[in-house]
Amino acid sequence: MGGPALREVRLSRFERVRGRLRHAYESGRESVRARRDDPADEPDDPGVASPASPASPGPVAPPSATVVGAEAPATMHNSTSSRDDADVPHALRIAAAWSWRLIVIGLVTWGLLKIVGTIRIVIIPLAVALLLSALLAPAVGWLLKARFPRSLATGVVLVGGLAAVVGTLTLVVNEFIQGVPKLSEKSSEGVRQIQNWLKTGPLHLSDGQLNRYIDEAQGWVNGNTSKVTSGALSTAATLAEVLTGTILVLFATFFFLRDGKQIWRFLVRLLPVAARWKVDDAGRASWSTLGAYVRATVLVAFIDAVGIGIFLVVFDIPFAFPLAALVFLGAFIPIVGAALSGVVAVLVALVDSGPIKALIILGVVIGVQQLEGHVLQPLIMGRAVAIHPLAVIIGIAAGVVLAGITGALVAVPLIAVLNTAVRRLAARTVPDTPPDAVVVASQAP
Template sequence: MSRFERMRGRLRRAYESGRASSRARRVEPAAAPEQSDVAPSGPAAPGPATTGPATTAGRESSTPLHPSTASRDDADVPHALRIGAAWSWRLIAIGIVAWALLRIVGTIRIVIIPLAIALLLSALLAPAVGWLLKARFPRSLATGVVLVGGLVAVIGTLTLVVNEFIRGVPELSEKSSQGVRQIQDWLKTGPLHVSDSQLNRYIDEAQTWITGNSKTFTTSALSATATLAEVLTGTILVLFATFFFLRDGNKIWRFLVRLLPVAARWKVDDAGRASWSTLGAYVRATVLVAFIDAVGIGIFLVVFNVPFAFPLAALVFLGAFIPIVGAALSGGVAVLVALVDSGPVTALIILGAVIGVQQVEGHVLQPLIMGRAVAIHPLAVIIGIAAGVVLAGITGALVAVPLIAVLNTAIRRLAARTVPDTPPDAVVVASQAP
């Protein structure tokens, strides 16, 4: 064998040995971290044989940390404190976002409130539009017919209420004067024994208060004029928004869903449609319950010949749209009118009728008509109404409860782990086998 062949054999063996050692390093786990505490032996290891600080550092690095910690400093903080801090900054972030949203809503409330009312009206009138569409009406014509019919019904009802109120005001004013005199006589001859000088002083103080607050009344009248302009603008916006919600509501919703990421579209679409069903059920059930309340209390007002029976029944109907609070206030007005017109006995009977109707409404009508789909705890209702009054007045009180019902359904659907059904208009593309 020549020298060249021997050299080539040595190079091949060295190459194969290097490949074998490389494969062994890839297969076997690295043991360097585990042997970091072992001091190197032999003359190649300079310095003393003890590890000293290196051993301490190694022990610190090998100390097991909690899965939620990112460093040794976090591990020194108690777990409960770390959890509380994590919750705190997240709640602060949510509060800042909620505050910003409330400020935005308060700034553009003249637009937000009419749109919310338009959604309520659309949920109420949508079944009528559906019936006309089944009768082969064009969509625009069906929407226009339903909207005009609703306007005619509202205007006709308001006309009847105003006419009856105008006819009954003189008689009620006379009876109110008689009632005031009866109260004065009772204050004099009753258990309080109020003298004429004391009555005159109280009346003078009331007149002085009215005179001193005349500027406030004037400012309120001017603000009422500005509010009237806002009401007219909002009414026009409500009519336009209701028309387009009824005609193109499905297209508008699909457009909004397409703005979301693809992975979230089906979930949001399912939650939105379930919320719309809840809103429709709530509005229709509330209208039915309000009508039953108005008829029940109106019958008692007619039987006992209380004036303004129809306007008071209409007021009860409108007040029933504000759960718990509205029915009590409107019923209180009916009791006050009965007290002024017919005396305390009739007023007590009307009060009993109002309480009885409210009990039937709360324990029979609402659970039976609304069902569990829109069941809301009374505490949530009271808090929602109070917040709505603070933020947007009477309109906020009207919108608060349906908004809570819609959010309740939407959050439940979004938090559910079930996969929504495939939309009927979805196109499923299947891959072909090779």
């Protein structure tokens, strides 16, 4: 009988202790809540720290207090991620960020140039094929509207263009071969006139001085014979490369004209879905710019060649047709091409007809260049392919250094295409939906 009573007494004591602990815990929580909700309990003096409590484990220094032995908090900038970055001046951090980004861009550009230089035998023919495709694409479109099959229309246009080029070159070479004997006689006579002018003119050179200068010129030619020979050998060695490039240009032009849209769609599908419409819009705009540039350049070159050629015929300058063809080809290099080819015409006029006619031809060349620069280029090119002259000069110089004459021909249209592509990609407008796109609309629930 004692056992159950003793257990009951022990349980009642345990219950009383547990009840006291629960009461104390609840009282403490209520006092903390009341102190937190009552603003009168906060200290009036900001210099006096509040006493410790379960919710506030220790004294908290006010904002105006100075803690001895503690470091001042560092001001963190939005662009910093650590204390070390905050210690570096903002201008230096910006300069460093620009520096390593420019270094990366420079390395990538250098790598791309090395790759292009390694496979230039493929890159240059493809670039020329793109230019020819942009020039001949309207003719293919006309034949397609006339119900020609695509392959037949492309073949007809390509063969017709090739026949025009071969015929023009044949006429130029034939006229040059026929006029070489006469020009050589005129050249010898011009050299004798120059010698007489050096003797009787303001320089008053003696026969001994003239002979010495002639001997020095002959010695320079003899000393550089090895260089000339090695250059001729290297030119002969690259004949196979030129032939290979020509064949590649013909095949690439044919397939660009026939399957250009399918090739472009295939390339666009390789990109992420979110970027396809933007890149497609930029690519189509760039192709329009390239076509407009090539057609406008051909028209301007034709006007330059006809203008200078007419005056060459009127003043009976030899090689009028070859010189006009040279002006036409040189006009494909903006600003400097037609001027250099015009200088050749002036030299031929000087050797054949004397200084008076040479000065007249020089005035004609300068007048045609002014007409081209101030009337033809702004009127025909338009704002779509307008490029600053400084960018043209820098592009031509870089093209000559990288790929010679072909680089000079390709540099300016490449700059025009990149200008249009960058502007379209940087625009914030959403491109139009392609006409062949399939839009699937979800049904409302």
